[in-house]
Each structure stands twice: as structure tokens, then as C-alpha cells.
């Protein structure tokens with residue numbers, strides 16, 4: 001009976017803050033602490049960090065005398081770089097790591113043809129350009145139960161996020177690259193799941209009430 005009462009009271013509260021801009025940028029996001037009654041306990045707190053990127057250009061230009069091939073990544077990243085509350089998981093790692101939204105591709109460029117250092121020529125056969133499209137990624141994790149108390153009470157807490165461009169290539173030397181930046185938007189969400197269990201005296205009063213109701217019904221019958 002007590003579990004039925006508990007289940008009926010279980011609930012969640014969710015908060016989401018959005019951010020956007022052209023990386024690199026930093027934003028401070030403000031969340032409300034949750035003011036639970038004394039007979040409530042937190043089951044878990046989930047954190048979700050999401051990022052979308054769009055646009056931009058990535059240029060590779062082989063200026064070496066031999067062909068070059070390899071792979072590249074192009075997009076954006078976001079991570080939490082500071083907060084008023086501990087944002088660690090059960091093994092004390094950051095609850096969400098680095099979220100990387102981007103495109104992974106490969107390149108095969110011929111030996112240098114007709115250009116030199118500093119011109120970042122995308123013209124084939126020794127150069128290429130990748131035009132960025134929409135890319136998304138997210139990560140989620142659960143907060144260490146030892147620090148639930150930091151999320152409770154009145155007032156607010158701040159979380160600082162940092163978004164950066166993401167462009168890398170590997171597998172070749174003698175290449176020069178140029179970037180037109182992606183634009184980015186994303187969100188940070190906290191979900192708190194908690195149960196509120198009435199005091200033992202309240203449960204006894206509830207049972208007493210049900211008993212009295214039964215008694216009344218019998219009398220009416």
C-alpha cells in the first residue's frame with residue numbers, strides 16, 4: 001500500500017537553456033535550484049548537452065611535391081567548463097564530456113599544381129573544399145548522488161559552456177588549410193527525478209481514513 005502511494009507521487013522536473021553563436025564562444029546558463037519538501041528524496045539527476053552545427057567551409061591545399069591522402073573532421077564542439085554545482089558522474093568524471101558535431105571525410109590530393117604557400121587554393125587536383133551541412137550530436141549522464149544536495153534549495157546556479165570550431169586532418173604533411181567557421185546552437189538540460197513519501201504519521205492517518213470510509217459504507221449498506 002505504501003509503495004502505491006509513493007508511485008503516485010513520483011515526478012520529474014526538467015529545465016532546458018539554449019545557446020547559439022559562431023564558435024569560438026562562451027556562454028553562462030542560469031538554472032533554478034529545486035526546492036523539495038522535507039519528505040522528498042532525489043532518485044537521479046540527468047544532464048543532456050546537445051549541439052547542432054551548420055554551414056562553414058573547410059579547404060585543404062596540398063603544396064607538397066608528392067600526393068597526399070588522409071582523413072579530416074569539420075564541425076564544432078561544446079563542453080562544460082565551469083559550474084556552481086559539482087557536475088560529476090558516479091566515478092567522478094565530468095558528467096558529459098566533449099560533444100562533437102561534425103563531418104568526417106577523406107581526401108586524396110595530387111602533388112602541388114601551380115600554387116604556393118599562403119594562398120589556400122581549393123582548386124583540384126591538389127586542393128579540395130568541403131561545404132558544411134547540418135550535423136548534430138549530444139551526450140548525457142547522471143550526476144553523482146553524493147552531490148544531489150547542491151541542486152536543492154532556493155536560488156540559482158550557473159553553468160558555463162564553451163563552444164569551439166572543430167577542424168582536424170591527418171595522414172599527410174605539406175598541406176595548408178583554411179576554414180570559414182560553422183555556426184552553432186545547442187542546449188543544456190537538467191532532469192531531476194524524485195519521490196515524495198509521506199511521513200509515517202501521514203500514512204497512518206490515510207489508513208485510518210480508508211478504514212473509517214469502509215466503516216461508513218458498511219453502515220449505509
Ligand SMILES: [Ca+2]
Nearest residue numbers: 062063112126
Ligand atoms: Ca597546392
Ligand SMILES: [Ca+2]
Nearest residue numbers: 061115116120
Ligand atoms: Ca597553396
